[in-house]
Amino acid sequence: MVNGYSSEWLAKGFDWVYANEVVSRQGNSGPGQTVQIFSRDGRCFGTGVATGGKVAVRRFRDDTGPIDETLVAERVRKSGAARKMPTDTTAWRLVHGENDRLPGIRVDVWGRHATIAIDHPDLSGLIGWVASAVFQACDIDTVWLVDRPEHDDDRGEAGTGTCLLGPDDRTEVIVRENGLQYAVSPWLGLDAGLYPDMRELRKWLAPYWGNCRVLNTFAYTGAFSVAAAAGGAKSVDTVDLSGNAIARAQRNFSINQLTGGQFRFWTEDTFSAIDRFRRAGDRFDIIIIDPPSFARGPSGVWSVEQGLARVVAGSLRVLEPGGWMLVATNQGSMSPKEFQKHIKTASLKVGRRMRLIHQGTTPHDVPAAIDFPESRYLKAWILEG
Numbered sequence: 001m002v003n004g005y006s007s008e009w010l011a012k013g014f015d016w017v018y019a020n021e022v023v024s025r026q027g028n029s030g031p032g033q034t035v036q037i038f039s040r041d042g043r044c045f046g047t048g049v050a051t052g053g054k055v056a057v058r059r060f061r062d063d064t065g066p067i068d069e070t071l072v073a074e075r076v077r078k079s080g081a082a083r084k085m086p087t088d089t090t091a092w093r094l095v096h097g098e099n100d101r102l103p104g105i106r107v108d109v110w111g112r113h114a115t116i117a118i119d120h121p122d123l124s125g126l127i128g129w130v131a132s133a134v135f136q137a138c139d140i141d142t143v144w145l146v147d148r149p150e151h152d153d154d155r156g157e158a159g160t161g162t163c164l165l166g167p168d169d170r171t172e173v174i175v176r177e178n179g180l181q182y183a184v185s186p187w188l189g190l191d192a193g194l195y196p197d198m199r200e201l202r203k204w205l206a207p208y209w210g211n212c213r214v215l216n217t218f219a220y221t222g223a224f225s226v227a228a229a230a231g232g233a234k235s236v237d238t239v240d241l242s243g244n245a246i247a248r249a250q251r252n253f254s255i256n257q258l259t260g261g262q263f264r265f266w267t268e269d270t271f272s273a274i275d276r277f278r279r280a281g282d283r284f285d286i287i288i289i290d291p292p293s294f295a296r297g298p299s300g301v302w303s304v305e306q307g308l309a310r311v312v313a314g315s316l317r318v319l320e321p322g323g324w325m326l327v328a329t330n331q332g333s334m335s336p337k338e339f340q341k342h343i344k345t346a347s348l349k350v351g352r353r354m355r356l357i358h359q360g361t362t363p364h365d366v367p368a369a370i371d372f373p374e375s376r377y378l379k380a381w382i383l384e385g
């Protein structure tokens with residue numbers, strides 16, 4: 001039985017019950033069990049799976065029916081049918097958790113591979129059903145289970161992955177996004193090598209790269225850099241603290257046959273790189289800033305709340321007047337208002353007015369249920385500075 005606050009949210013379509021909203025339990029309601037959710041006045045709010053941790057129940061259906069293989073297969077089939085992926089894009093999300101009414105379950109497709117990630121180990125009883133449903137719904141060879149720490153956004157620590165169906169072949173997979181190629185390792189889960197949720201932003205920028213000097217900071221495997229170089233940028237500087245990420249970025253340039261001294265790669269802290277560019281008088285027409293929510297770096301622990309204004313201010317100092325800056329965060333707990341505040345702080349600090357020219361979000365294969373605010377994690381603004 002849940003309290004009044006939870007009942008209100010369940011009635012609106014929110015599929016989580018938090019642990020502190022449970023007022024009583026009956027029968028076997030331990031972790032991993034199927035449970036029915038009732039309000040204090042006896043109204044049934046449907047059926048879910050009980051989990052330990054801050055979310056006590058994830059609701060899978062609004063009635064009292066079972067959570068079984070048939071339900072899971074139908075949900076996976078339905079979300080697959082809703083994805084209208086163009087043929088030049090082979091990395092996409094098949095199941096986006098709550099938003100596809102499979103709470104706590106994410107399925108990504110990487111060419112002929114699919115990965116399943118669950119938000120909580122108490123959902124593991126569903127994995128076999130999800131794997132066979134994915135195999136039926138998609139034209140794929142392999143299904144992997146990948147690690148995913150309980151987290152309110154899409155990125156974090158990587159794991160090693162377990163092969164559930166098909167051959168356990170861990171050789172590089174080449175996927176396409178808007179016609180460009182990227183090397184990925186699906187079994188690495190969050191470190192697969194590409195963030196398809198940024199696809200529409202890369203597409204939006206595609207007509208504008210021509211003849212621009214581009215700086216891609218926190219670049220990871222350089223997906224924005226590849227898009228810029230392929231789009232005719234005059235120069236592309238790719239900066240990431242991780243040598244491994246930079247090596248993967250170089251590999252992505254190579255598989256797209258993008259070569260030349262105008263494409264430079266820096267294994268370096270973003271702050272030190274920006275400072276170096278500023279001192280050298282280097283200026284950029286487009287700057288990409290998509291930092292992690294948390295990270296450990298040479299200047300201590302990075303958090304987007306503490307560091308966003310500082311990195312935007314630093315980047316403004318190397319942005320050509322009238323240039324564009326993409327600032328993005330996948331920190332779900334940061335509200336759009338707070339995000340704006342950080343950008344405003346930076347703009348005031350440097351004494352340069354900025355104008356919003358595009359507000360981007362996730363593509364259609366990463367949908368957000370209207371009554372599930374946690375799903376609208378990505379804030380991505382393109383600003384003129």
Ligand SMILES: C[S@@+](CC[C@H](N)C(=O)[O-])C[C@H]1O[C@@H](n2cnc3c(N)ncnc32)[C@H](O)[C@@H]1O
Binds near residue numbers: 194
């Ligand atoms: C969220 S990912 C960026 C994703 C990328 N924009 C894309 O679309 O593929 C964050 C990246 O920031 C890098 N990073 C973390 N701290 C850094 C720092 N202080 N300086 C430079 N890169 C850093 C990480 O290694 C990681 O590759």
